Amino acid sequence: METTKARKRNTMGKLNGIMLTLAMIAVFCGTASADTLTVCSSGCDYTKIQDAVNNAAVGDTIFVYNGSYTENVDVSKELTLQGEGADVVTVTAASPDDYVFEVTGNYVNISGFTATGTIGPYIYKAGICLINASHCNISDNIASNNYYGIGVGSSNNNTLTNNNASDNKFGGIGLGSSNSNTLQNNTANSNNYYGIDLTCSSGNMLQGNMMSGNRWNFGVVADSLSHYTQNIDTSNTVDGKTVYYWVDQKDKQIPDDAGYVGIVNCTNITVKDLTLTNNTQGVLFAYTENSRIENVSASNNDVGIYMESSDSNTLESNTANSNGIRGICLERSSSNTLQRNNASNNEQRGIDLFCDSSNNMLQSNTVNSNDYFGIVIGPWSCCNTLQSNTASNNRYGIWLSSSSNTLTKNTVNSNDYGTYLSGANNNNITCNWVHNNTNPGFYLTTDYWGDGSTNNNISYNNIIENGGYYEYQFYNDQTDDVDAANNWWGTTDRDIINVSIHDWNDDPSKGNVTYLPILNDPAPCAQIPDETPTFTTTDAVIALQIAVGSREYDPLYDVSGDDRITSLDVLMILQAATGAIRL
Structure with a gap:
C-alpha cells in the first residue's frame, strides 16, 4: 500500500515538473516571438523597412527612427510598425504606381509615419492601404501627396485614429466594401476631390473627423439599405459645420447648423432653409418616406439632392445649381413631388429620374444651362408627369427613354435638341411650347436595345423655329412611323412644314411622319407666343x-x-x- 502511494507521489512530481518546464518554455518562446527590430540609416538592425518586415516574426514590433525612406512596404502578417513620429519619419514611394504601405495581413498596427509619393495613374493607390485586412490599427500618421491618402478595401473591423489625410491628388480617406470600421479624430482637408467617402460599406462608426477644403468633403455611396446604415454622429464636421446622418428617425427637423444631411430609413423628416455645399450629396434621402426638402440651396456638390429608394416625399423651392453630376437625382424612387425647384448650370443633368422611378410629379421646375440634359426620364420610369417646367440652354432639353409618361405645358427652348425620345413609347406629349432649339425640337430614335419610340401622342404643341429656322423641326431617326398631327408649326404653309420634317422623304430607311391635319393657330393649351410681328x-x-x-x-x-x-x-x-x- 505504501509502495503504491509512493509511486503515485513520484508520478505526480514528474508531471508537475514537466508542466513547469513547459510553462517556462512557453514564457521564453513568447518573449522571443515579440522582438523589437529597429530601422535607421545606420547602427540599427536594418536600413530598409521592408527588410525588417520580411525578417520579422509574427507579432514583432518594428521601430523606425527618424529619417527619410524611399520604398514601397508590403505587410502580410501580424506586425506593429512604429515610426518615431510622423513629423520626423517620411516614407516616399519608390514606385509612384504602388502603395507606400500595403497591408494584406490581419492585426497590423501602423503609426508615426508620413506616407507620400503614390501619385501614379491607377485609381485607389494610396499612401496607406488595407486590402482584405481586419483588426488593424492605423493611427497618428500623415498621408499626403498621394492619389488617395488612406484606402480601406474589403477590410473589416479596423480602426483609423488621429490620421491626417490631406493634400492628396484624389481623396483623403476612402472605404470600399468595408464594414464595421472605426474612423475617429481624423483630418481630411484640401484633397482635390473627396475628403472621406464610404462606398458600398456597412456599419462603420465615424466620430470627431474633420473635413474641409475638399471639392466634396463627405458622402456615402451605396446600393442597399445596409450600405447606407452607418453610425455617424454630430462630432463630425465639414467646413466647420455639423454632419447630420440620421438612421431610423421620425418626426424631426434637421437643425440649421448642418453642413451635410443624410437621412436613411426615416419618416416625416424636414430639411429646410439650409445651404449645403461641397459634399458628395448636399442632401441624401435613402429609403425614406413622407419627408420634405424645402428652400435648400444644394450647390457645388457632386449631386445636389439625391434620393434612393425613397417614396412620397416633397421637394419644393430648392436650388440645386452648379453641381458635378446632377442637380436633383431620383433613383428607384416613386410618388414624389418636385415643384418650383431650380436645377441649372450642373455639369451633366438638371433633374434626373435615373431609373425605375415612377409616378412622380415634376411641376414648375427650371432646368437651364446644364451641360448635357435639362430633365431626364430614364429607363423603367413610367407614369411620371412633367408639367409647366422650363428647360432652356441645355444640350438636350428633355430626354425621354421610358413609357407612359405625360409631358404637358412645358417650355423647351434654346437647347441643342428640344425633346429627345429614345425607345420611348406610349407617352402623352401635348400642349408644350418647343421653340428656338438649334437642332430639331423633337427627335425620335431607337434605344440601345433597338426599340423604337412608338405610339406616342405628340399633339397640340407649339413647335416653332427649331432646327435653324425651319430646317428639321421634327426628326424621325427610326424605321417606325410617327404621328405628329394637330400641332402648330409656326406657319400654315404646308410646304414649309413638310421640308422642316425629316422622315422617309429624306431617308427611305426611316419611317414616315404624319403631320396633317395641322393647327391653323397656336395651340391655346400651350404657352402662346407673342403675336406682335417682329418684322414689317x-x-x-x-x-x-x-x-x-x-x-x-x-x-x-x-x-x-x-x-x-x-x-x-x-x-x-x-x-x-x-x-x-x-x-
Whole structure:
C-alpha cells in the first residue's frame, strides 16, 4: 500500500515538473516571438523597412527612427510598425504606381509615419492601404501627396485614429466594401476631390473627423439599405459645420447648423432653409418616406439632392445649381413631388429620374444651362408627369427613354435638341411650347436595345423655329412611323412644314411622319407666343435692297443664319410680317 502511494507521489512530481518546464518554455518562446527590430540609416538592425518586415516574426514590433525612406512596404502578417513620429519619419514611394504601405495581413498596427509619393495613374493607390485586412490599427500618421491618402478595401473591423489625410491628388480617406470600421479624430482637408467617402460599406462608426477644403468633403455611396446604415454622429464636421446622418428617425427637423444631411430609413423628416455645399450629396434621402426638402440651396456638390429608394416625399423651392453630376437625382424612387425647384448650370443633368422611378410629379421646375440634359426620364420610369417646367440652354432639353409618361405645358427652348425620345413609347406629349432649339425640337430614335419610340401622342404643341429656322423641326431617326398631327408649326404653309420634317422623304430607311391635319393657330393649351410681328413689310423691302446690292449689309436681316442676305431672307421676313411665321 505504501509502495503504491509512493509511486503515485513520484508520478505526480514528474508531471508537475514537466508542466513547469513547459510553462517556462512557453514564457521564453513568447518573449522571443515579440522582438523589437529597429530601422535607421545606420547602427540599427536594418536600413530598409521592408527588410525588417520580411525578417520579422509574427507579432514583432518594428521601430523606425527618424529619417527619410524611399520604398514601397508590403505587410502580410501580424506586425506593429512604429515610426518615431510622423513629423520626423517620411516614407516616399519608390514606385509612384504602388502603395507606400500595403497591408494584406490581419492585426497590423501602423503609426508615426508620413506616407507620400503614390501619385501614379491607377485609381485607389494610396499612401496607406488595407486590402482584405481586419483588426488593424492605423493611427497618428500623415498621408499626403498621394492619389488617395488612406484606402480601406474589403477590410473589416479596423480602426483609423488621429490620421491626417490631406493634400492628396484624389481623396483623403476612402472605404470600399468595408464594414464595421472605426474612423475617429481624423483630418481630411484640401484633397482635390473627396475628403472621406464610404462606398458600398456597412456599419462603420465615424466620430470627431474633420473635413474641409475638399471639392466634396463627405458622402456615402451605396446600393442597399445596409450600405447606407452607418453610425455617424454630430462630432463630425465639414467646413466647420455639423454632419447630420440620421438612421431610423421620425418626426424631426434637421437643425440649421448642418453642413451635410443624410437621412436613411426615416419618416416625416424636414430639411429646410439650409445651404449645403461641397459634399458628395448636399442632401441624401435613402429609403425614406413622407419627408420634405424645402428652400435648400444644394450647390457645388457632386449631386445636389439625391434620393434612393425613397417614396412620397416633397421637394419644393430648392436650388440645386452648379453641381458635378446632377442637380436633383431620383433613383428607384416613386410618388414624389418636385415643384418650383431650380436645377441649372450642373455639369451633366438638371433633374434626373435615373431609373425605375415612377409616378412622380415634376411641376414648375427650371432646368437651364446644364451641360448635357435639362430633365431626364430614364429607363423603367413610367407614369411620371412633367408639367409647366422650363428647360432652356441645355444640350438636350428633355430626354425621354421610358413609357407612359405625360409631358404637358412645358417650355423647351434654346437647347441643342428640344425633346429627345429614345425607345420611348406610349407617352402623352401635348400642349408644350418647343421653340428656338438649334437642332430639331423633337427627335425620335431607337434605344440601345433597338426599340423604337412608338405610339406616342405628340399633339397640340407649339413647335416653332427649331432646327435653324425651319430646317428639321421634327426628326424621325427610326424605321417606325410617327404621328405628329394637330400641332402648330409656326406657319400654315404646308410646304414649309413638310421640308422642316425629316422622315422617309429624306431617308427611305426611316419611317414616315404624319403631320396633317395641322393647327391653323397656336395651340391655346400651350404657352402662346407673342403675336406682335417682329418684322414689317418695310423690313422685307430693306432686305430685298440688301439682297440686290443697293443697300449696305445689315446682319439684322440675315434671318436664315447663313451670313448673307438672299431672297430666302426676304421671303421669311415677309411671311413674318404677315404673321405666317415667327422669327
